Amino acid sequence: MDLATGWTGRAACALQAALRMSNESFAAHLGIAVRTVADWHKKPELRQKSEMQQLLDTALEQASPAVKTRFATLVGESAEQPQPDAERDEAAADAERRLITDPNIGAALDWLDQHAGWPPGTARREVASRLVRLDVRGLRDRANRRASVDQRRIAHALGEYYGARSGDHGRYRARYGSGAEVMTSLLTCADWLDLGCPLVPAHDRLTPVSATDDGSAALDVETAGRAAQRLAETLALGTRLVDMPLYRLADIDVSKGAIGGSLGLARFAGYAVTMDLLEGELVDAVSAGLSPRPGALPLRDRYLPDLASVLGVADRLCAGGPLALCAIARPASPLRGGADYLLLVQERSGHVVNAARRLAVIPKGFHQPLADLSADARLGVTLLREMEEELFGRDDIDNTVADQRRADPMHPSRLSQPMRWLLDGPDRMRIECTGFGLNLVSGNYEFARAVSSSGCTTSF
Numbered sequence: 001m002d003l004a005t006g007w008t009g010r011a012a013c014a015l016q017a018a019l020r021m022s023n024e025s026f027a028a029h030l031g032i033a034v035r036t037v038a039d040w041h042k043k044p045e046l047r048q049k050s051e052m053q054q055l056l057d058t059a060l061e062q063a064s065p066a067v068k069t070r071f072a073t074l075v076g077e078s079a080e081q082p083q084p085d086a087e088r089d090e091a092a093a094d095a096e097r098r099l100i101t102d103p104n105i106g107a108a109l110d111w112l113d114q115h116a117g118w119p120p121g122t123a124r125r126e127v128a129s130r131l132v133r134l135d136v137r138g139l140r141d142r143a144n145r146r147a148s149v150d151q152r153r154i155a156h157a158l159g160e161y162y163g164a165r166s167g168d169h170g171r172y173r174a175r176y177g178s179g180a181e182v183m184t185s186l187l188t189c190a191d192w193l194d195l196g197c198p199l200v201p202a203h204d205r206l207t208p209v210s211a212t213d214d215g216s217a218a219l220d221v222e223t224a225g226r227a228a229q230r231l232a233e234t235l236a237l238g239t240r241l242v243d244m245p246l247y248r249l250a251d252i253d254v255s256k257g258a259i260g261g262s263l264g265l266a267r268f269a270g271y272a273v274t275m276d277l278l279e280g281e282l283v284d285a286v287s288a289g290l291s292p293r294p295g296a297l298p299l300r301d302r303y304l305p306d307l308a309s310v311l312g313v314a315d316r317l318c319a320g321g322p323l324a325l326c327a328i329a330r331p332a333s334p335l336r337g338g339a340d341y342l343l344l345v346q347e348r349s350g351h352v353v354n355a356a357r358r359l360a361v362i363p364k365g366f367h368q369p370l371a372d373l374s375a376d377a378r379l380g381v382t383l384l385r386e387m388e389e390e391l392f393g394r395d396d397i398d399n400t401v402a403d404q405r406r407a408d409p410m411h412p413s414r415l416s417q418p419m420r421w422l423l424d425g426p427d428r429m430r431i432e433c434t435g436f437g438l439n440l441v442s443g444n445y446e447f448a449r450a451v452s453s454s455g456c457t458t459s460f
Helices: 007-017 023-030 034-042 050-059 065-074 086-102 105-117 121-133 134-149 150-164 220-238 270-274 277-289 298-303 307-312 379-391 417-424
Strands: 168-178 180-188 192-197 204-208 244-255 258-267 321-329 340-342 346-347 360-363 428-438 445-453
Touching: 007 023, 007 034, 007 050, 007 065, 007 121, 023 034, 023 050, 023 270, 034 121, 086 105, 086 121, 086 150, 105 121, 105 220, 121 220, 134 220, 134 277, 150 180, 150 277, 150 379, 180 307, 204 379, 220 277, 220 298, 220 360, 244 270, 258 270, 277 298, 321 379, 379 417, 379 428, 379 445
Parallel strands: 204 258, 321 445
Antiparallel strands: 168 180, 180 428, 192 428, 244 258, 321 340, 346 360, 428 445
């Protein structure tokens, strides 16, 4: 980039990044409108008028040597006067290189450019400028604060925001022990409960539909900025993000003994920088002692403002999938006592994008196609696949580790020994869908199932 020919929007944005200023602070620094700075991000090739050229010349001349070094690095020039800390000041360029090398981050950046209406490459520069300003220690402290907020406080906060009911739909309440009660974050209704639906093809009838819309709304300045911030934090913390296709719920038809409805397709990258941000925003407000009422949570106000928007799955990005309580029969033991069932629960890793450090049943996963768009739409297919991966250790079907190259990854010849044993006998495993609901935390759809196994052998 040659400044002798004049400042472009791209060069002005590079100076902003070198100064480590937001749009508002950079506008104040130059004495111009915030909208002008925003236009530079939208039109990076636009040549500036003479008055603006002079303002930017002056700002660069008055900048510190460290800022000049960062600016030179960002625009691809050599610094005129390298400083002893020049290597550290190349952090912005390092960030750019990291953003280029990860194909999943690259897919997320392309998605952000498209949905924010930005020219290609704008998201990468925006994330790079945010990345060099991040305080990683502060992010880890925030993660610890989030982990301290339990399910009861989250459910209470959602009750404050959404209220009690919308027609026949309300939050699921469970009773246990001697009259104890717990309120959940799951929005459901009587017709969605006690389904008793075996997950076999005759009853498991979700079908994919052809649609180009992924359910995501166009991003405004606020939501695009939050999306860029999520990607910067993902890079800073070394969090794994894998852009995989997801089934988004477009329509639901659930009744006793039958599951029907239609599914569209979305990308995990789009989900990660939009709907998945709602949990963090809510938990941060709760941990800070703020009242989570409408108007106090900007992202929730935009994406999921009321129960009508939660229920309107056709008009938004509604990802989700199956989760199952897995109960494995165990014989009596002199160490444990009488015969019982082993229930499987795990704490999620701190290095995953969503629900980090939360307790979760296993198997649990996003409903997604792996090899066959039509056949994989059945919930039972995803559940068996998650059992193979999470319970029986089949890494070859984990698409967060490697690309899937098998035409039929669940072919009987590829099954693990425990799964083969379970499927060989009609009475060895029972899988039943017990209910359906929409989780108010992030708007995801959830199909609750019970997986029970009897006659356990040493295969496990």
